[in-house]
Amino acid sequence: MSCERMRPLLVRLADGALPQPRRYFVARHAAHCSQCAARLDELCAIRTMLRTKLPTHRAPPGLASRIVAALPRETPPAPSRPWFRIPAFGIASSGMFGALAGIALTLVLLHDGGRDDPTLRNLIGGHVRSLMAEHLMDVATSDRHTVKPWLSARLDVSPPVRDLADVGFPLLGGRLEYVDGHKGAAVVYRRAQHIINLFAWADAGPNTGFREQAQQGFNVVSWRAGGIAYHAVSDVNSDELAAFARLVGGT
Amino acid sequence: MALDDRKRRFEVLALPHLDAAFNLARWLAGNTTDAEDVVQDAYLRAYRYFSSFQGGDFRVWLLGIVRNCFIDWVRENRSGRMLFQAEPNAAEVETVWTATPPDPEALLLETLDSQTLERMMAHLPLEYREILLLREVEDLSYKEIATITTTPIGTVMSRLSRARLALRKLWLGAETKEASHVL
Ligand SMILES: [Zn+2]
Numbered sequence: 512m513s514c515e516r517m518r519p520l521l522v523r524l525a526d527g528a529l530p531q532p533r534r535y536f537v538a539r540h541a542a543h544c545s546q547c548a549a550r551l552d553e554l555c556a557i558r559t560m561l562r563t564k565l566p567t568h569r570a571p572p573g574l575a576s577r578i579v580a581a582l583p584r585e586t587p588p589a590p591s592r593p594w595f596r597i598p599a600f601g602i603a604s605s606g607m608f609g610a611l612a613g614i615a616l617t618l619v620l621l622h623d624g625g626r627d628d629p630t631l632r633n634l635i636g637g638h639v640r641s642l643m644a645e646h647l648m649d650v651a652t653s654d655r656h657t658v659k660p661w662l663s664a665r666l667d668v669s670p671p672v673r674d675l676a677d678v679g680f681p682l683l684g685g686r687l688e689y690v691d692g693h694k695g696a697a698v699v700y701r702r703a704q705h706i707i708n709l710f711a712w713a714d715a716g717p718n719t720g721f722r723e724q725a726q727q728g729f730n731v732v733s734w735r736a737g738g739i740a741y742h743a744v745s746d747v748n749s750d751e752l753a754a755f756a757r758l759v760g761g762t
Numbered sequence: 763m764a765l766d767d768r769k770r771r772f773e774v775l776a777l778p779h780l781d782a783a784f785n786l787a788r789w790l791a792g793n794t795t796d797a798e799d800v801v802q803d804a805y806l807r808a809y810r811y812f813s814s815f816q817g818g819d820f821r822v823w824l825l826g827i828v829r830n831c832f833i834d835w836v837r838e839n840r841s842g843r844m845l846f847q848a849e850p851n852a853a854e855v856e857t858v859w860t861a862t863p864p865d866p867e868a869l870l871l872e873t874l875d876s877q878t879l880e881r882m883m884a885h886l887p888l889e890y891r892e893i894l895l896l897r898e899v900e901d902l903s904y905k906e907i908a909t910i911t912t913t914p915i916g917t918v919m920s921r922l923s924r925a926r927l928a929l930r931k932l933w934l935g936a937e938t939k940e941a942s943h944v945l
Pocket of ligand 1 (some may be wrong): 540548
């Protein structure tokens, strides 16, 4: 094939968008043609330059809350009724049955077990939402060397991401999360069949010990260290979650 | 209560992409204030049409809306200004490729710093800037870019090629004139 006709194919090759077998033939041509090889190198160099050096602009603080506040309110406020004991029907109708419907039903049965702590409620809401919305992970990998930089590139904080597979808490990934008015990270671990969401956001307060709470059938362990507030939320039993918190939070 | 649930589902799906939406709007509009207006409008519009979201990649859907809002915003605020500039014809582009055969000069790309790159990007036609962002920063496929920009996939590929070439030309021009400060 002539070099002329190679040009658009080289672009697709550089973009990783050339399926086999053409990828093989184009790469083979480039391997033996210095002009096409140089062109391919240059395309890759331009791509790498943009990917590594182009500054990105983060949303200004407060934009998220302004947007949320501007969304039309379609139902009267119902602060005494946590939203998450409602969605059993929503889940069923959106086609998610089984375990998740079980969770929702549990919520319905256990609701209003204690005093109304909005932060706790929001944390548990965030946890349940992550399971419901099929949006558990933005970056799904057990490689902490991938998860941590991915999060720190997008956040003001860089929470520790640990590999705890050998002690029974394999890392599943991470995502960006808005909980309780904070933009932060959710690092996701697994304990047997249970999901643990570790929420982390910037909080300049002093370091604290571990505080354990339970509500709605979920356990929450909270602490603050190194300018980051942490909340581990899961339906694993409280001892296991406390052990997890100490593994993650222990410096 | 179902509607309240809808609102929460929207927040969960949409808010994680706020930085991506803002970055696109910021690069298109050129300043923070206008970008904020565009993004806020886009989120309201996305919420209004949330029921028309048919699944798939929410970010792609949302970025398409951001783009539409930006176009509307320009129409309302800068009437008469040409939005997307005419593309150079393909023959002209091919000539440039041929006229400057790839050589070690290309390696100079590696020495480019972020500030210079940002200035160069700002000098590119809007549609070049946009497509480079969608491809390299948002890491979207040709097909996803075609969806967002409502452009045939073949046009996406050729425009992307031209955008990269235009960037390369700016850079090589700046190099030979030793005038990166001119940009
Ligand atoms: Zn060749």
